[in-house]
Amino acid sequence: xxxxxxxxxxxxxxxxxxxxxxxxxxxxxxxxxxxxxxxxxxxxxxxxxxxxxxxxxxxxxxxxxxxxxxxxxxxxxxxxxxxxxxxxxxxxxxxxxxxxxxxxxxxxxxxxxxxxxxxxxxxxxxxxxxxxxxxxxxxxxxxxxxxxxxxxxxxxxxxxxxxxxxxxxxxxxxxxxxxxxxxxxxxxxxxxxxxxxxxxxxxxxxxxxxxxxxxxxxxxxxxxxxxxxxxxxxxxxxxxxxxxxxxxxxxxxxxxxxxxxxxxxxxxxxxxxxxxxxxxxxxxxxxxxxxxxxxxxxxx
Amino acid sequence: xxxxxxxxxxxxxxxxxxxxxxxxxxxxxxxxxxxxxxxxxxxxxxxxxxxxxxxxxxxxxxxxxxxxxxxxxxxxxxxxxxxxxxxxxxxxxxxxxxxxxxxxxxxxxxxxxxxxxxxxxxxxxxxxxxxxxxxxxxxxxxxxxxxxxxxxxxxxxxxxxxxxxxxxxxxxxxxxxxxxxxxxxxxxxxxxxxxxxxxxxxxxxxxxxxxxxxxxxxxxxxxxxxxxxxxxxxxxxxxxxxxxxxxxxxxxxxxxxxxxxxxxxxxxxxxxxxxxxxxxxxxxxxxxxxxxxxxxxxxxxxxxxxxxxxxxxxxxxxxxxxxxxxxxxxxxxxxxxxxxxxxxxxxxxxx
Numbered sequence: 001x002x003x004x005x006x007x008x009x010x011x012x013x014x015x016x017x018x019x020x021x022x023x024x025x026x027x028x029x030x031x032x033x034x035x036x037x038x039x040x041x042x043x044x045x046x047x048x049x050x051x052x053x054x055x056x057x058x059x060x061x062x063x064x065x066x067x068x069x070x071x072x073x074x075x076x077x078x079x080x081x082x083x084x085x086x087x088x089x090x091x092x093x094x095x096x097x098x099x100x101x102x103x104x105x106x107x108x109x110x111x112x113x114x115x116x117x118x119x120x121x122x123x124x125x126x127x128x129x130x131x132x133x134x135x136x137x138x139x140x141x142x143x144x145x146x147x148x149x150x151x152x153x154x155x156x157x158x159x160x161x162x163x164x165x166x167x168x169x170x171x172x173x174x175x176x177x178x179x180x181x182x183x184x185x186x187x188x189x190x191x192x193x194x195x196x197x198x199x200x201x202x203x204x205x206x207x208x209x210x211x212x213x214x215x216x217x218x219x220x221x222x223x224x225x226x227x228x229x230x231x232x233x234x235x236x237x238x239x240x241x242x243x244x245x246x247x248x249x250x251x252x253x254x255x256x257x258x259x260x261x262x263x264x265x266x267x268x269x270x271x272x273x274x275x276x277x278x279x280x281x282x283x284x285x286x287x288x289x290x291x292x293x294x295x296x297x298x299x300x
Numbered sequence: 301x302x303x304x305x306x307x308x309x310x311x312x313x314x315x316x317x318x319x320x321x322x323x324x325x326x327x328x329x330x331x332x333x334x335x336x337x338x339x340x341x342x343x344x345x346x347x348x349x350x351x352x353x354x355x356x357x358x359x360x361x362x363x364x365x366x367x368x369x370x371x372x373x374x375x376x377x378x379x380x381x382x383x384x385x386x387x388x389x390x391x392x393x394x395x396x397x398x399x400x401x402x403x404x405x406x407x408x409x410x411x412x413x414x415x416x417x418x419x420x421x422x423x424x425x426x427x428x429x430x431x432x433x434x435x436x437x438x439x440x441x442x443x444x445x446x447x448x449x450x451x452x453x454x455x456x457x458x459x460x461x462x463x464x465x466x467x468x469x470x471x472x473x474x475x476x477x478x479x480x481x482x483x484x485x486x487x488x489x490x491x492x493x494x495x496x497x498x499x500x501x502x503x504x505x506x507x508x509x510x511x512x513x514x515x516x517x518x519x520x521x522x523x524x525x526x527x528x529x530x531x532x533x534x535x536x537x538x539x540x541x542x543x544x545x546x547x548x549x550x551x552x553x554x555x556x557x558x559x560x561x562x563x564x565x566x567x568x569x570x571x572x573x574x575x576x577x578x579x580x581x582x583x584x585x586x587x588x589x590x591x592x593x594x595x596x597x598x599x600x601x602x603x604x605x606x607x608x609x610x611x612x613x614x615x616x617x618x619x620x621x622x623x624x625x626x627x628x629x630x631x632x633x634x635x636x637x638x639x640x641x642x643x644x645x646x647x648x649x650x651x
Contacts, residue, residue, distance in 0.1 A: 060488060060648075083494040094485040096309045098316040103309065110305035111493040135316075151489075 009072055011036045011159055011190040012057060017066035019052055026052040027063070028214035034192060036158075039185040041205035042194045043286065045298065049214040050194040051163060057192070058088055058161055071159060084112055087157035089148050089165060095136045101147050102132040105154060112155035119154055126150040126180060142173030146180065153184065160184065162193045166200060178204060198286040198298060202226075210290060217293045222286055229292055231284040232259040235266055241275035255280075302495050306503035314473070314511060323472070325515055328465030332519060335457045336528045347419050348374050350384040350396040357404060357439060358397060361426045373422055388446050390589070395419040406443040411452065416445070454530045456587040458523040459539075459611035464584040465519070466512050466543060467604050468575045470550035471557070472568065473508045478558025479567040488649055505551060512547045513540070533618035539611045542624045545631040546607035550575075552638035553603075559646040578604045606630045 012034040019027040027049045034040040042050045055061045057068055059075035059082065068075045073082045095104050102123060109119035123129055126146040131139060139147060145165055152160060165181070166174045181204055185191045195201055201208045202222045209219040218225060235249075236257040244251040247266055249258035255278070260266045263281065270276055290298040314320055351358050358375060365373075376393070378384045384396040388407060394415045395408035406423050410416045420443055427441045481487040490500060516539070523530035553574060561567035579585050581595055582604030588596050599605040610627030613619040 058492060060491065078491065080494055083492060086492070088489065088492045090485045090489050094489045096486065097313040097480065099309055099312055103312065107305050107309040108493070111302055111490075111495045113301065 009036075010034060010069075011038070011071060012040075012192065013067075013069040014053075014057065015067040017053065017056060017068065018064045019056060019061065020064055025214050027056070030066075030211075030214070030216055032209050032216060032219055034190060036190050037188050039181075039191045039204055039206045040193070041201040041208040042192070042211055043196070043198065043201040043208045044211035045196055048211040050196075050211055053211070054161060054163055054192070054194050058086070084155060085158050087152035087155065087160045089152035089160070089162050093144070094148065095144075095151075098135060098137070100133050100135055101128050101139060101143075104136050104147060105150055108151040109154045114155050122150045122154045125153075140173070141169050142176060145169065145173075145177060149177075149180065149184075157189070159190045160192070162191065164194055164196070166195070166197065174200070198290070202286050208286070210286070210293060212290075212294055218289070225286065225289045226284050229284045229288055230261070231288055232261045233263045234259050234282040235263060235270075236278070236280045236282075237270060237275055238278035241277060242270070242273050303499050303503055303506075306495070306500060307506050310477070310503055310507045311510070314507060320472070324465060324469035324511065325518060328461050328515065329518060329522060332457065332461050332522060335461065336454050336523070346372055346374065347394040347415050347422065348376065348392075349419065349423075350387060350393045351375055351377050352381050352384050352396055352398045353379060355397050355399040355404075357399060357426060357430055360430070365426075369422075372418070385446060395423070397423060402439050404439055404441045406441060407446050408443065410445050452529070454523055454528045455616035456583075456589075456612060458519060458528075458530055459608050459615060460584040460587065462516060462519045463546070463582070463604055463608035463611060464575070464579045465515050466546055466607065467550045467578070467584075468571070469511060469515060470508050470547040471554035471571045471575055473511065474504065474551040474554025475557040475561065475567045475571050476554075476564055477504060478555065479561050479564050482558075482647070482649060483564065485649065491648060505548070508547050508551055509544055512543055516540075516543055530616070532615055535614040535619065535621040535623070538614040538621040538624045542607065542610045542614070542628055542631075545628045545635070546603075548635040549603050549607070549631040549638075552635040552642065556638055556642040556645070559642045562650065575604075578602045581605075583608045603631060603634045 010033040012032075014033070015031050017027050017030040018025065030049070030053055032040075042053060044050050052061065056063045057070060057075060059070070059078055062076050070082060071085055073079055075082065096107060099107065102120065105123055106116045106119045109116065109122075120129075120132075123132055126149060128143060128146055128150065131143055134143075136144065136147065149162070149165065152162075162181070166177055169177065178200070181191070181193075185204070193201070193205065205222060207219065207221050208225070209216045210225075211217065220228075234257055236255040239251050239254050239256055241256065244256055247256075247258045247260075247269060249256050251257075258266055267276075267281075270279075287298045349358070362369065362373075362375060378387075378396075381396075381398070384393070385407065387393045388396055388409045391409060391411045393409075394412070395406055397407075398405045404423070404427060406420070408416050408419045423443070424441055427439045431438055478487075481490075520530070520532070522528065524532065554571065557567050557570045557574070561570055581598045582602035583591065583599055584604055586595070588599055588605070588609070591599075606627040610624045613623040613627075614621065617623075
């Protein structure tokens with residue numbers, strides 16, 4: 001996928017969006033662009049205004065002020081010309097009652113005039129062929145998420161919205177779902193994801209916008225955001241291989257940990273001493289970025 | 301195609317829901333079996349006879365017949381023939397007698413076969429006994445039946461319970477669907493799909509009408525068996541459009557409840573709170589003919605009354621097809637007004 005240039009039309013363009021509920025300004029002047037083919041993440045703790053922003057972009061809510069353009073069209077009021085071109089995954093429970101996975105997906109497919117055969121293929125794409133006859137109420141959390149993503153994808157939309165897709169999943173199911181999301185994004189589709197998991201955004205997104213209190217604090221590729229922090233790396237090896245004082249590190253009896261802004265020197269030194277057993281190199285994460293932006297620990 | 305698949309999804313959701321099946325079809329049918337059977341055997345052999353004007357023969361018989369006769373026969377006196385006739389027609393009395401000279405005239409109702417034959421036997425035996433006792437004059441008895449305006453139990457139990465079943469089925473169907481779809485955000489999901497509100501609503505109405513007609517078919521199939529003996533009168537088919545309009549009216553109640561209730565439990569409590577009292581006051585459980593006056597007055601405010609009485613008129617009382625038209629008009633008007641109100645208070649989501 002060729003990254004689009006700025007002159008091309010953005011898939012989503014949001015300018016100075018505001019939405020107030022009573023005394024709370026849920027969205028307080030948000031602007032961002034999402035380029036075609038991009039995997040864009042809106043990241044922030046619960047209550048940061050991610051979901052409200054997404055709902056306005058999807059066309060579910062009317063903003064108090066600001067402009068939203070989705071695939072070159074206005075999202076509000078409900079725009080029937082736009083709906084077939086976007087896919088929205090809301091929650092793993094937004095299903096018709098007592099239908100099997102296959103029936104569920106076929107029903108959604110027909111709402112978009114998509115054939116049952118195509119729906120069954122999509123069931124295979126998300127790895128649910130074997131659970132096709134299972135009532136949706138009996139699917140596991142991971143399976144239900146996959147099905148709800150399939151329901152959002154069945155009409156092959158250009159733009160896909162995912163709201164906290166891995167919300168309540170166990171770690172294995174989360175990783176599993178990440179693979180699926182990478183695959184979906186790899187097909188050239190534009191994907192917008194909200195999440196409160198920093199690692200998820202870091203692992204999946206081309207670009208993230210970090211939100212707090214209704215505002216975007218910073219936006220950019222996760223690696224760039226982290227690099228800009230210029231935090232020391234933490235290099236650790238098994239305890240007792242070299243004296244702690246030699247590299248200015250700390251030995252807690254399990255690991256020797258060295259914080260440094262010149263990792264090459266430290267690693268070369270350790271290699272010369274043949275002291276690389278149990279080597280781990282930890283850089284800063286998006287959580288550190290959040291900490292530096294807000295001055296407080298990140299709590300999802 | 302969208303309509304078909306939406307309808308299919310909703311229909312599967314209904315038939316796979318045991319609780320819905322039990323409450324909308326099985327429970328009302330059990331009620332029908334139960335009420336139909338008790339009322340069937342509730343007839344007491346004691347008969348009420350009205351003596352119009354002077355009926356010497358009956359007075360003599362009462363004087364001489366002693367306690368044995370009064371065990372089976374209650375005689376009341378009335379001066380007005382028309383009032384007495386009306387009483388017999390409505391089934392309040394089993395027969396009336398008049399005497400003109402030696403001629404005794406008995407008019408009786410065949411609403412209840414047993415009582416009809418008892419009243420004939422009792423009066424003719426009074427005449428026979430009088431003649432054999434050698435009275436100077438020979439009495440002659442002429443008997444004839446009056447036009448029967450009473451309803452047999454099965455004739456009011458069936459429309460009443462069917463009306464209740466239809467009302468609660470339609471109101472629950474619409475109300476619970478709306479609330480649960482709002483709760484699980486399916487409503488928002490549908491709003492983001494290229495499908496119009498009209499198609500979703502039409503599919504839901506279609507399913508409620510199909511379920512209602514199934515309820516009706518099951519009810520009528522049971523009630524017309526020889527055991528219960530419901531005889532459908534000629535314009536019974538007019539009950540079908542009436543039932544469809546009744547379903548629309550009660551779906552509008554469900555729609556309103558679905559618009560204001562936040563949880564499914566709240567929705568089902570509110571629906572019960574509306575439908576159950578209405579079933580009592582609207583003549584679904586207790587026939588209005590036997591109800592106290594205040595119930596009869598209150599019934600006019602109950603949409604269920606028009607459904608139940610309308611069905612009785614065309615299915616059991618033998619009235620013409622046009623008898624159901626006022627009820628149809630009232631039910632449709634009610635549906636329109638309540639739907640308009642519901643649309644105004646409707647919310648797509650909880651926030």
